[in-house]
Amino acid sequence: MKSVAYSYGEELLSELDISISQGSFYFLTGPSGSGKTTFLKMCYGSLIPTSGKLSVFGKDSSVWSRDEIAYLRRKIGVVHQDCQFLDHLNVADNIALPIRVSARNSLSDSVNLKELLNWVGLSHRSKALPPELSGGERQRAALARAIIMSPDVILADEPTGNIDWEMSQRLIRLLIELNHMGKTVVIATHDLNLIRFTKASVQARVLRISNKTVQLAGSDL
């Protein structure tokens, strides 16, 4: 990002200058409404900066076509706080959605769905519908869906916002494991305990959004 700004009529973010390298682990923190979600949305093409230059995987956002944005999202796994699912499809089908949408054929060449369900601890819930899941299960299902395409980057927006501490730890361990596999992880959160817990296991950097801009936080966290 170079001098990136975003405005919803009134400017929310400005002068964002940051580069996130492959394989790094970042926390994005700041008060509610500071622009954490907007920052992440710009990263996966849901929002286009109103000014400045944003490049993802070396491609400038100003020249993204609609199809390019769709292809970009296949390389970036996104986990939302409110975990959006298709409520009429079961957990396994929801997790497999990115594969179906991108290739529209079998799952043979992709990540083994059963292994993935097992990894996030949802093997026994694969036939359940999303409304039947608990908050923690929904978050883990969302994480499984985010990584099924084996994306290079995982963006998580308040992934532990609706779950208890034990489940938060379980989820963050999965994200740390992914980071150890070389994935770039960016988590937007205002949960300082979570950041401290993570920093004990991985070299995570913290970006703080304040006064409309983003700064690398010191070691006081």
Add this chain to the structure above:
Amino acid sequence: MASIKNILLPDRYVNQVVPTNGFTTLLTFFTSAAMAFLIVFSLAMSFAADRLAQSWSDSLANSATLRVSAPLADLESQTEAALNVLSNTKGIASYRLLKAEEQQALLEPWFGPKVPISNLPMPRLISIEEDENGYDRVGLRLRLAAEVPSAVLDDHTRWREPLVKAAYRIWFLGWLSIGLVFFIVISMMSVVTRAALSSNKKVIEVLRLVGATDQYIASAFVRKFAFRAFFGSMLGAFGASMTLFLLPSEADQTVILAGLRLEGFEWSWLIFVPLSFFVFTFLTARIASLSILRSLT
């Protein structure tokens, strides 16, 4: 081309990404059925009118009637003279003096059966059929005026033309109705597609989040509508064909219903109608959904 392939080839999953419930799918099915029913009836009406016009045109174009109206005392001699003129006229394939029973039959629709025409001052009628070269109408009229002044040649032009014109108007109205029905189908599909996409915003949001292109999302909706329209129109076309089949036979029908049926290759329209519904629905829903998806950020 790829999107047509995606539509036609079975893909269980793309069918599943959009929920099947909702009024839009039912509306598409039943409206298509009703519209296909109307189209098949309009087609039958158009074809019947076309056949009628053709038959009137063909059967009356090469025939004429010579009417000899003379006082009773001169009637036989004038008729003989007229027959003599006809026998010497080139281009006439045959001519025939109508019998009393035939003349009686002609009057039956107006006066009822058993009209005592022998007591009436009835003219003599001679039916004329021309050959492929035809005869000189002006020349024949001049000869008749000179030799049989009481004879009047009627080549049916006076009443044939309005009948044929009326039949062609019915034919045109039939096709106009078909055009209007397709216009309604296209309009309905635009509205239904808009409603379906609006009521499935969350589905669209999720699909986009996981990397679905607009083409993929559109095909999920379009496929659903195109097949609903296809099966609905098949039902409508079948219902219409059964109704046509069960209509009273021609002998029992009044003149207005004469020939309201499909014949020979015309039955192939029963396949063409559902196929055209599929194509129209597919194109309309696709154009509408892509346009709506572009406007949804």
